[in-house]
Amino acid sequence: MGGAGSGSQGADKRPTESVADVPTCPMKSLPLLAALALLPVAFAETRIAFQPVPVHSTDKSNLFVIDVETEGRPARFLLDTGCAYSLAYDTGFIKSLGKELEETGEARGAGGKATRYSAAISKTVIGGRIELGSQPKATVIPVDHLDHLTVGGEPADISGLMGSSLLRKVRAVFDYGGSRLLLPSTDAPAGTYTTAMKQQGATVVPLEEGRFGFPYVVLELEGKEFAFLLDTGANANIIEPAIAEELELEAVDGTSTVRGMHKTGGVPKFRAEDVGLGDAFVLDKLVFTAMATQAGLQEDDGPRLGGVFGTPVLKQLNARIDFDSNTLILPAKE
Secondary structure (H helix, E strand, O other), X not given: OOOOOOEEOOOOOOOOEEOOOOOOOOOOOOOOOOOOOOOOOEEOOXXXXXXXXXXXXXXXXXXXXEEEEEOOEEEEEEEOOOOOOOXXXXXXXXHHOOOOOEEEEEEEEOOEEEEEEEEEEOOEEEOOOEXXXXXXXXXXXXXXXXXXXXXXXXXXXXXXXXXXXXHHHOOOEEEOOOOEEEEEOOOOOOOHHHHHHHHOOOEXXXXXXXXXXXXXXXXXXXXXXXXXXXXXXXXXXXXOHHHHHHOOOEEEEEEEEEEOOOEEEEEEEEEEEEEEEOOOOEEEEEEEEEOOOOHHHOOOOOOOEEEEEOHHHHHHOOOEEEOOOOEEEEOOOO
16 A cells, blocks of 8 residues: 555645535544534534535646645645556655665556655645645655646646555545545544435435445446446546457547556547446446556455546536445436
8 A cells, every 4th residue: 555654634724614514524634633613504403514525637637636745845736547556656755855765566557667766754644634644655656647737827736645444444535626635633433424315316426435445336338237437647548358358348449648647549449339337327328448457456356356447528518536335326307
């Protein structure tokens, strides 16, 4: 995992939001998270507040970055639920801090692999809210394949990745459409956010938890069920080539370029129609890039791995991932 240490979350005077005001999700804080201020808004018989942490949507690519401070140095990390580590720091960024690197093996990602290191980090603060203390063996990998990303026309300067295992630890909700994380008060009961969204007419789709805390959603393609990784670090949907062939999916004109550990061009695309998402939601069509994924990262007893479900469609649907309840939430249309 990513070597993240214990966390703390300081209360301050920044805005809070409540279940009754906006569809937001509860999150349990890390053991050292301090109590958050509560707004006097009722949810059942409990008054619960949620503090929003903004994330930045990248230009064109539908990805998300969050402000981070490591050893006092401002930086930005990609919000990447497909990352196998709680936090992964960029090799060049850690070198710029004057840290010693210890080689620990290989990191694998879409399109290839790279050398993995560890380094000692004393303090990282995420979004001004989540504080991680001593990380004597923090994971360090190169993320320079993200150098093309921009925010507001300026380079995003990605210095690391924030993975789903940390989001689970803090019981966060990720809001695709609102470009934010939602952090609940420490006394928020489990399942508060998903319960509130159900009451507002949202469709709630259960997720499967794979290795490293990865969130998988089951999609039905041509009458067969497959598990797809919900990957906030992917700006396209990916399907295993063998499955595209097995299902005889319709080929789409043109090809895609996939940026992972390495850049891969000329990747074929396929279209699937009437894709089932949960018991009561059907997507008219989905376009997939056909590329081999890391099937070994899914638990063996789950549905067959189909590929990756990227951000564009879920952003259009204003979807949210509730890491507390392990659900995908599709709000009712207004």
